[in-house]
Amino acid sequence: MTQAFFLSALEKGTLVSYDPARAAFRTYLRTCLDRFAINFRKRDRRRPTAAPIDFDLPGPAESPDAVFEREWIRGLFSLAVEDLRNLHDDIRFRVFLAYDLNESEVRPTYAELAMRFGITTETITNYLAAMRRQFRKTLLTRLRELTATEREFRSEARAILGVDV
């Protein structure tokens, strides 16, 4: 369905016809996706042999807006993490990876990390603070790329990150 959406968008020039003066890119994309999903479903119903497509949302209480918002933020953060990895392929990123990007339920303590990397806990604190600072910058750079105007950029930065830039 994702591939079908982008194929349709490229064929019809949907994304090219975006007008920054009328709405934020995120809102525009959301509207395009909604329309595409409705049409996709209608077409699917007309085909008697087609396999049913599950339109259920991840959580029973989650609205499509909340899911879209969350996935948008997840995409943005994932891109920023990759940018950070490319920028800092060193011990600082490995500390950031081991602590802030740790997927286990319990994060290691600073002391455990210090022992693992053979540095002091103060250095762990400093590395994490530096990487988080760099991560904020990377996020804002990515957000600037994903927004069409300065006004939209500032509005998105405020909505997603709670900052006035």
Place this chain on the structure above:
Amino acid sequence: MLPDSVLEHLRNVIEAPDLDGTKYEVIEELGRGGMGVVYLARDRVLGRNVALKVSSSPEEARTLAALEHPGIVPVHDAGTLPDGRAWCAMKFVDGTRLDAFRNAGNSLADRMRIFTRVCEPVAFAHSQNVIHRDLKPANIVIGAFGEVLVLDWGAGGKIDLLSETRAGTAGYMPPEQRMGTNNEGTDIYALGRLLDYLLDQNDPKPAHAIAARAADPDPARRYSSVAELAREVTRFLDREAVEAYRESLYERAARWMSRNRTLVALILTYLCARTAIFFLARR
């Protein structure tokens, strides 16, 4: 793609203020509202804890700096974070919030006295042309020495700069504030709601009448100033008649006797003695 737990953690850590280059370090988050996030932070140079507020505007720090009053939490320091957010370090008040105080079973007189103490800094701010706009139990703290402090002035500011902007908490916002009207009446209404919150159903009618008049939906029928409201509460505490309540003859007599207990007791003793002497003399 990042899993939910990592995404949530990253959102939290990037939101935490980057205080590099300042003398403060964050200990923990104390609370958050529409106007910003408040952290407990440590001043490394002076070795003391402060309440560090991070918000989108530096206006609150400027407002507070202009209001020097014992009932208004003082600002120690302020600045801008690398991401553009404003921060200000304020005195950390480790006290009892008004809602906890109300539920602690204090007497009516104590509750009313605390209320008059809340009125003092608000009246002072009004004299400086500043309103609070978000007076509610969570924004009032009673310190260890009994000092009453009004916190969180982030929604308020100079009246002429607040025209037609909306802020506040449902239940404490007057009807006209929802339409964008901001003036001293906004705080008087909230104080009325606050007084009502402090009262029990069984408390005297005049106390309820004061709260009702302060929180009258019609701004013209409210007290004209916070000072007037405070004077009315003081009259109630002194067992005098209050303007907000028209009492019956019986209530007036009861209040007079309550106010002059010693005199009433003396008169009664005198009358009893006179009666006793009268009967003894007749024998």
